[in-house]
Amino acid sequence: MPAVLHALSDPARLAIVRHLASRDECACGGFDSKLSKATLSHHYRVLREAGVVRTRPDGRMRLLSLRREDLEVRFPGLLEAVLAEQATADKIGARL
């Protein structure tokens, strides 16, 4: 639990998780982000090591996806609570 909460406690990593929540899979380089490739790689690694995302190779790309079911089994309601808050924050035009 601490590792998962830590992984989600960074605004950039939260943004990645939110992005993935609305998709099946996403190419690792596919984020429209001002972060450097090295910084993005770091965030992917933290998320992967905490069990929040998985990556799989596909030709020359690596595809990233959210481990929704695994998270729900280990931490029921947690991801939903995190994503719900993001939706609320979007609605009122600010990140809380």
Place this chain on the structure above:
Amino acid sequence: MPAVLHALSDPARLAIVRHLASRDECACGGFDSKLSKATLSHHYRVLREAGVVRTRPDGRMRLLSLRREDLEVRFPGLLEAVLAEQATADKIGARL
């Protein structure tokens, strides 16, 4: 949200939150902990600044309590998910 998740991403702070979850208020010095007073104070401060706990003076003591309702309004379901996982971890005798 990132600040709250960060506050909850430390095992000692999670233990404090869990302790408070079963009580109304608790004296700041009342935790049976191997942590130093300075370390406990640091954890209280992180939790307080993230809006997870509040403290109020009572004579020479400071009483600590969980801001359950405030958290539920800002992040519906989050605290419940965090506490539920703790209960599960206790049941199986391990912190995940």
